[in-house]
Amino acid sequence: MTDRITHLIHHPYQPPGGFEAPQAGVFKASTVFFPTVAAMRSREWKDKSAYTYGLHGTPTSYALEERLATLEGGAECLLVPSGLAALGLVAMSLLKSGDEVLVPDNAYGPNKSIVEGELKGWGITHQYYDPMDPQDLEAQISSRTKLVWLEAAGSVTLEFPNLVEMVRICQRRKVLTALDNTWGAGLAFNAFDLVPGAQVPVAVDISAHALTKYPSGGGDVLMGSVVTRNPSLHLKLKLTHMRFGIGVGMNDVEAVLRSLPTIGLRYRAHDVATRALAVWAQTQPEFVQVLHPALPKSPGHGHWMALTGGEEGTAAGLFSVMLDARFTQAQTDAFCDALKLFKLGYSWGGPISLVVPYELETMRTAWPAHLLPGTLVRFSVGLEDAADLQADIAQALEVLR
Template identity: 60%
Template sequence: MSELSTTLIHHPYTPPAGFKAISPPVYKASTIIFPSMAALRSRDWKHKTGYTYGLHGTPTTFTLEERIATLEGGKFCTLVPSGLAAVVLVDMALLKAGDEVLIPDNAYGPNRTFAEAELAFWGIICQFYDAMNPADLAAKLNQKSRLVWLEAPGSITLEFPDLPALVAVVKSHNASPGQAHPEGAVTALDNTWGAGLAFNAFTLGADISVQALTKYPSGGADVLMGSVVTNNEALQQLIHFCHMRVGYGVSGNDAELVLRGLSSMALRYAAQDAATRQLAAWLQTQPQIAAVLHPALPDSPGHTQWKRDCSGAACLFSAVFKPEITQLQIDRFCDSLQLFKLGYSWAGPMSLCVTYDMPKLRVVKPWPWQGGLVRFSVGLEAVADLQADIAQGLARL
């Protein structure tokens, strides 16, 4: 090689083996080099025993997948670019035209809008059910049912369902001759709130668990990623092949950020849990508030199930204002907060809040409250400072 430009690209130096550090190395690649054509033809990407192309994994992403599988108590993990992508991947891998998916009425909003738009366009039927009423799910399962989404607790309003009872309904349906889909209905749980720490999705009976790694596993509010975990190899292969065909991939740098976040995840979860319970209990005593929704509060819907199945709770709670307080006043309350910033997502270091128009987000049964709702995400600030911030905002009302 006489030209310097060629030498720099094909440089013969290889660093010595034996380097070890606390953090896993970051591999960034689209193209992966093979030692021979025989190796290229024989490399198995289907079971993640080798490397073929950046989209199919690197040592960095394989390491993160193994750790997320362990976190969730599962065997197989697939990484995707966001939490919503994890939901979409499960839908695309399992559903075909003529199938039906059932979604809780209190599910993560983009889950239901994807079903109402793209899935409907593809000829896939969508029904919504009351997650707090297993009998409603049982009544809506039919021969076309292929996928049942679960969420614990419900998005925004934080009702905690009886997950074992909902799973039992699906299993009973699958066992009924002439009633179940030929391949059976699969249960998939959005476990972002539990994060693999508050409860084990598979112990409670779910077939698939998805997370937005954007939230607790990252913890820094600076990366988007999702995961799909299962113990079932047949389901894993369906998910893995669909993942390959749609071209989902995550970068080595993003995987590095999530790997780093995992180290402190349990500590952050516990700290934010404690702070959130303290703020939620205090806010219950304020005269402007009609109800505070948080599974650990005794009068919050699903508290009994949460107490039975969970060892902790995430950083979210929602406050329902009394009916005489207008939405304009609630908006001004949010605008007046200094530490709680206005924004979506949660589980990062900074506290957040956002308002929701709940009557428009329910189709199975009417929203029971008359006042407006604000969802709070508690960060890592001092609890006394956060309480003072909410107090000054309430005083302005």
């Protein structure tokens, strides 16, 4: 080669192997080179034994997938651009026209939007079941039911279901289960081994996880994952993943890989601060109900205790309060606006505390019997000092007094 630019593009230097460091290397690629045509034709990407195209993975994404599978107690993992994309991938992979999906009435709102929008348009029906009543779930399972969504704890209202019994019901009825495991994060309980030592394993089939939350931990990355133990089920998901060209950026993968080693420490810190605030919130007369699985009066507290190992179990960084029904929505909004450390914003799991007021009546098929009348506000507790956060809520309550 005589031209320097050609030489730059086709430079022969290759760094020596054997380099090891705390963080995995960042390999970004669309094109992947093959040494021969035979290699191009024989390489397999489905089992991660080789690389064929950047969309199907690089050493960087393979590393994160393997670590996440281990974290959640699964065997196989797929990365997608967001937690919502994880929910969508499951639906697109497993449901077809004429099928039915069952969803808890307290499910993550955008998942409801998927079943009411795209899935309905594709001829896939849905029913909402009472998340606190396993018998209601069983009564709604029919020959058309091909997938049951589970959520623990429930979105916004944080009820903790009898997850073990619900999974057992679906196993008996031979219906696939998919758990939105973002709250548990693979730390609160093992979704693939809900009853350790059970003669018949009690396990969900799929765990969908918004890595945007605790695995990222910075409030600056959008990503999701789908974890399974069943190889054939994983392959079905993976082929849909491939056909729709679903991919993630390796710089984002690097960010999650960098945060992942501290997830346990951060999760526990969020948990400790949140419990302290939830216990204190029960003493405030403006809050007629405080929702947090570790509180004895919170719906499903016993189920949380049984699944996570009692009071020493973990319970994430969210709690919700029901403001007395005498306060208007405008007063509730003014309370939220008065908060200084708690920022108005969606999502959770990052270092900065967040708050969102909700119009719960627009999010449920009916007002849940276990919730008192009022206006719901959800707090996501960050990594600030709990005493400072308590003082912030206390000063904002003066707006209501």
